[in-house]
Amino acid sequence: MLRSIIITLLLVSGAFMLTSKYVGYPGAGKEYFKKAAAERKSLRAGSGYYLPYHGGSGSFRSGK
Amino acid sequence: MGADDKKELKALKCAKCGGDLVKGSRSHYDDEEEETVTIPVARCIQCNTEYDQHTSEYYEVFADDLTYDKDSTVFKLGLKGKLKGIEYEIIGRLRYQEEEEYEKSTWDEWVAVSEDGVFHYFVEEDGRIDSYEEYIPESIDMESSGSSIEFEGKKIKKSEGYIGRIVLAEGELPWTPEIGEATLCYDFKKDGLNYTIEKTDDEVSITKGEKLSHGEIIDAFNIGGYKDLYANTLKKRKSFRWESRIYLAAMLFCLILSAYSCLGDKPVPGVMNSKSIFMNNSPVNDAEGSVYESQILYGPFDIPEGDKLYNVSVQVNQQVEPLNLEWLSFRFMLVGESRLNDLSEGKINDSALLGDIFENIDALPEPLESYVIIGDFWDEEGRDSDGYWHESDLSYDTDFVLDDAGKYYVYLELFSNNKKDVNSVVFAISQSKGYRYYIVIFFVFFILWGVSKIRSRSYNELPFEMSE
Numbered sequence: 384m385l386r387s388i389i390i391t392l393l394l395v396s397g398a399f400m401l402t403s404k405y406v407g408y409p410g411a412g413k414e415y416f417k418k419a420a421a422e423r424k425s426l427r428a429g430s431g432y433y434l435p436y437h438g439g440s441g442s443f444r445s446g447k
Numbered sequence: 448m449g450a451d452d453k454k455e456l457k458a459l460k461c462a463k464c465g466g467d468l469v470k471g472s473r474s475h476y477d478d479e480e481e482e483t484v485t486i487p488v489a490r491c492i493q494c495n496t497e498y499d500q501h502t503s504e505y506y507e508v509f510a511d512d513l514t515y516d517k518d519s520t521v522f523k524l525g526l527k528g529k530l531k532g533i534e535y536e537i538i539g540r541l542r543y544q545e546e547e548e549y550e551k552s553t554w555d556e557w558v559a560v561s562e563d564g565v566f567h568y569f570v571e572e573d574g575r576i577d578s579y580e581e582y583i584p585e586s587i588d589m590e591s592s593g594s595s596i597e598f599e600g601k602k603i604k605k606s607e608g609y610i611g612r613i614v615l616a617e618g619e620l621p622w623t624p625e626i627g628e629a630t631l632c633y634d635f636k637k638d639g640l641n642y643t644i645e646k647t648d649d650e651v652s653i654t655k656g657e658k659l660s661h662g663e664i665i666d667a668f669n670i671g672g673y674k675d676l677y678a679n680t681l682k683k684r685k686s687f688r689w690e691s692r693i694y695l696a697a698m699l700f701c702l703i704l705s706a707y708s709c710l711g712d713k714p715v716p717g718v719m720n721s722k723s724i725f726m727n728n729s730p731v732n733d734a735e736g737s738v739y740e741s742q743i744l745y746g747p748f749d750i751p752e753g754d755k756l757y758n759v760s761v762q763v764n765q766q767v768e769p770l771n772l773e774w775l776s777f778r779f780m781l782v783g784e785s786r787l788n789d790l791s792e793g794k795i796n797d798s799a800l801l802g803d804i805f806e807n808i809d810a811l812p813e814p815l816e817s818y819v820i821i822g823d824f825w826d827e828e829g830r831d832s833d834g835y836w837h838e839s840d841l842s843y844d845t846d847f848v849l850d851d852a853g854k855y856y857v858y859l860e861l862f863s864n865n866k867k868d869v870n871s872v873v874f875a876i877s878q879s880k881g882y883r884y885y886i887v888i889f890f891v892f893f894i895l896w897g898v899s900k901i902r903s904r905s906y907n908e909l910p911f912e913m914s915e
Contacts, residue, residue: 384686384689384690384693387689387693387694387895387899391694391697391892394697394891394892395697395701395888397884399884401884402708402880402881402882402883402884402885405848407883408756408846408881409847410847410848411757411781411817411818411847411849411850412783412817412818412849412850413851414848415817415819416814416817419814419816420813420814423812423813423814
């Protein structure tokens with residue numbers, strides 16, 4: 384029984400810590416600037432990095 | 448019945464030609480299962496006659512398959528003990544197989560005789576033990592109606608009866624049973640007690656009984672070797688039961704935490720209160736054809752807290768203009784006022800200048816936006832092997848952590864294959880708590896709960912099955 388209490392406490396506190404630190408979520412602001420700037424530098428001139436539209440990804444049934 | 452008797456029975460030959468019987472199988476179409484099933488049968492190697500589970504020959508041939516675990520039991524022949532003040536000696540044993548089952552479905556009847564010469568039966572089935580004694584009812588009518596038996600005023604449906612076939616007999620039994628011998632049984636409860644009516648060709652016998660624990664049997668028959676194992680088994684099962692309760696409580700706690708986090712979203716107010724439209728359904732041509740593009744700048748609005756998790760939800764407002772068999776792509780950019788102010792050199796209210804900036808936003812050496820989301824909405828129909836279908840995807844949402852509080856704009860680009868009202872795409876931003884890890888550990892606790900629940904019932908140090 385003690386084992387299950389320890390496992391429960393570890394899991395709950397781990398989940399609480401990950402949630403409160405927002406681990407695993409993408410960052411906006413400085414983190415995004417850094418990532419986007421690096422991506423732009425890595426692109427060859429004139430290749431562009433953004434497709435302005437996708438034409439709707441569509442249902443899997445339509446085979447798109 | 449001794450070992451020699453069993454050997455003699457196993458030598459039984461085909462009733463038609465005297466040939467040897469062997470194990471075989473037969474395939475036939477089963478109307479209930481609606482498929483072809485294969486069932487075991489005994490078969491004569493000479494005349495090919497088949498004996499199914501309704502014949503004694505079948506049990507002769509398959510007896511080994513139905514008795515391989517005959518020694519996994521708490522009882523043994525010759526055991527002596529005292530139960531509830533009465534002394535007993537185990538003198539014989541019968542194992543029955545349920546006739547309707549092709550798989551092994553057996554139970555053991557251990558026959559004991561008491562000090563005053565009365566027979567007593569200990570029935571062991573699926574790890575449960577019931578103690579039965581012969582009973583003479585005040586009234587019984589086996590043919591009270593075509594479909595039921597009347598037992599002391601209680602109606603027992605004949606359809607609930609089942610046939611048991613003897614597959615093992617050993618010890619000094621009060622009669623001479625034969626392998627494959629059939630007994631029609633009715634089990635029922637009355638006034639909290641278990642009753643069994645057993646009907647053979649020759650007689651009807653009735654027994655009354657109650658459940659016993661393995662601990663009572665081990666104590667009564669003083670089976671010393673099992674006492675510690677039994678106590679350890681009970682202790683461990685109790686421990687697993689407590690573990691399962693703790694994991695169940697943890698699952699509930701996770702659900703409550705998730706619900707609290709989910710319901711605790713705080714919307715950022717006024718995100719769509721003011722807007723500037725730079726482009727409204729302008730046709731854009733490329734190699735794939737013509738699409739319509741709109742560019743709208745919403746804001747500014749205030750995001751009050753930094754280093755927090757935010758959720759953005761973008762969706763088609765079907766009330767403004769429904770998406771009907773068409774597509775619409777969007778690019779959502781969150782832009783900080785200070786960066787926009789720097790880029791426009793303080794002319795942040797110059798709509799034409801802002802229009803130029805956003806027109807060329809992809810050509811800027813440094814990103815202007817603090818975050819970008821790209822998505823598609825679509826509405827489609829078609830036909831496939833299941834017939835007509837009509838599906839759509841009209842909403843998108845995502846989470847991100849924004850480091851700096853302050854004033855922000857949202858720059859929204861829309862692309863569609865038809866002209867669309869720019870107000871048909873709406874968005875909301877809310878401060879959120881996040882709950883994904885509580886959901887993850889909820890499932891971890893669910894697995895742990897399941898495992899400990901199973902272990903609380905199945906953990907066993909004893910060399911026989913025990914269900915209690």
